[in-house]
Amino acid sequence: MKTCRELIRSCSLFATIFSISLLLPACNQQNGNGKKTVAFVTNGVDPFWVIAQRGAEKAGEDLDVNVEVRMPPQGVADQKRMVQELLAQNVDGIAISPIDPENQNELLKEIAARSILITQDSDAPESPRQCYIGMDNYTAGRMCGELVKEALPDGGEVMLFVGRLGQANARQRRQGVIDELMDRSHDGSRYDKPGEVIKNDKYSILDTRTDDFDHPQAKANAEDAIANHPNLKCMVGLFAYNPPLCLEAIRDAGKLKEIKVVSFDENEASLQGIMDGTVVGTVVQNPYQYGYESVRVLKALANGDKSVIPENEILHIPARKIRKDNVEEFWTELKSLLGDSAKKDPGQTVNETIKSAKKTDPGATPDPRYPQQQKEPQKDE
Template identity: 55%
Template sequence: MSKPTFFLLSLFACVSVLGTGCNKSSSDSAGGGDSGQRPSVAYVTNGVASFWVIAEAGVKQGGKDFDADVEVLMPAEGITAQKRMIEDLLTKGTDGIAISPIDPENQTELINKAAKYAKVITHDSDAPDSDRLCYIGVDNYVAGRMCGELVREAMPEGGKLAIFIGRLEQDNARRRRQGVIDAVLGRSEDPTRFDPPDAEIKEGDWHIVGTYTDQFDRAQGKANAEDAISRHPDLAGMVGLFAYNPPLMLEALTQSGHLGKIKVIGFDEAQETLQGIQDGNVYGTVVQNPFEYGRQSVKVLAGLARGENLQSLGIPEVGFLDIPARKIRKDNLDEFWAELKKNMGETAE
């Protein structure tokens, strides 16, 4: 058996059981990319969504811009699939891995193991207690507050509001939801605050009837929207905080005859959400920049594999590259849509 083959088999065994048999230090083994070779970079998402298709375009552009071999992996089966993907990447000797953790508290050990054998960063959703080298994305609490501000614009008189999101195990989901609630209710900024998702919240003119989670199950996501509409005949607004939530909400509203009667506020830039803004059925959405998440992740990981440091690659000392979110309403929709189409290699109409 050749030495490379033996090393890979040993590494796979170590990672698979998350044991203690492989004790190389991070400085000895993590991302050893030779400066004369193209680094291998992998971008692991937290699911399958249109948001990640945009990020994939950014990853591919990053591969061209920073001379790296890239691949994008989207787990369709949740945390188990994501874990398997990371282990397989380590087995292949991938130089750098960008991960959007599904459940950071329960994946810290895995991320720490991965960081011993590759350069590891997080994107979109962080795992701040892990050994990841940096986080690329937005401050999701701030972005959530931006979404809450859109809600207040759309519903100046207040009223009943329902929140829809994929899952709350993710760091970005928890922070984003709390930002919405705090801004809607006019509270002070406090990212550590956490309102129980199963509780109704009544403050002033506002009544948040609940937070509906679907665990990335599209059928459940639509059923959640239908349930909220049916259960609350006087529902005044709906907020969808994962990319696929607003389109599912629009489907449920159309089929129930409530389209245009209940205010819709979104997050991210699904085509259906943008079309809804254009048609007047969605008040607005808060968009991230998944294209740059992908591109910047490749830049950082390829540079680290070649021996550069985080500061030379544009990462602040706090280890957080903030790519700001934006509010999109009808007045700036065309400009944003043209930018999005350009990034995706499409021709703007």
């Protein structure tokens, strides 16, 4: 016969086991009933990333994976916070577009130590990432330079515009344009520091203006270039929002017939400019595939399958040129990927993305690039 103390001990043990059994279904439900959970982290908020999100979510549906998408509005600090929150959730892998890979190496090491790290869109080859998914930005930059040559067959003065040069993709795109216009050999490791005029007997690349994703500053940079360089013949926007803002500045200055615009990515205003003849062309990526392939590779790696990683640890998704002869076909394709988002202007899409992010990410901060979101009256949701 058991003593009173033994009975109490048995009851306590039973109660503990019973409590754990109640918690296990809740844990399984929280973790998607045993499904892998992977994260796709962007380098900002932009319609470009909305397309990538569509691809990541579709891969999640097709491959039975939980997908978490995070878009940091405020740069490096927000990206770090979001990554650390994901790591605290014990996600199985993270595909990240590093904002400043050289100065984020500790964060990238932390991801690799606690989960699976791959990069997408912008690489960090010195980090312990297992794979990079994206286009060859240097080659794409050279493609952009080819469009400049088409715009200015007789040469002329060119100005480059980009968000920031801390990102590897921005540096490589810029260098590709420079090397193509200077008729140099193909060398992705070359780098011309900004601040000096780079020229040959045909083309003069006056400068590279950065704006740190600040749209008013980006337009001010374009206006300043027009005002200070009366012989400027071509403006090249290397991030999606740069070309439309250059186009606005050119239109405001009454120089639509004098200054050509060469674009990068698939901003609606740039595509409309190609149709109207105010933009020569654009070099586009495939963000949908960035999202889809990132989820596919992360799931395989989480299951121990490393055969998905190419020998050189780079999964290149080719860029392509969009000109007037193929812009309508491309735009139809783009709208099918964006769905309802394609009917809205980029700022509206971005604001709705931030609102959606705040519901699941209370720490998300307002994006100063889109001040209209801060002017909206507060509503109870």
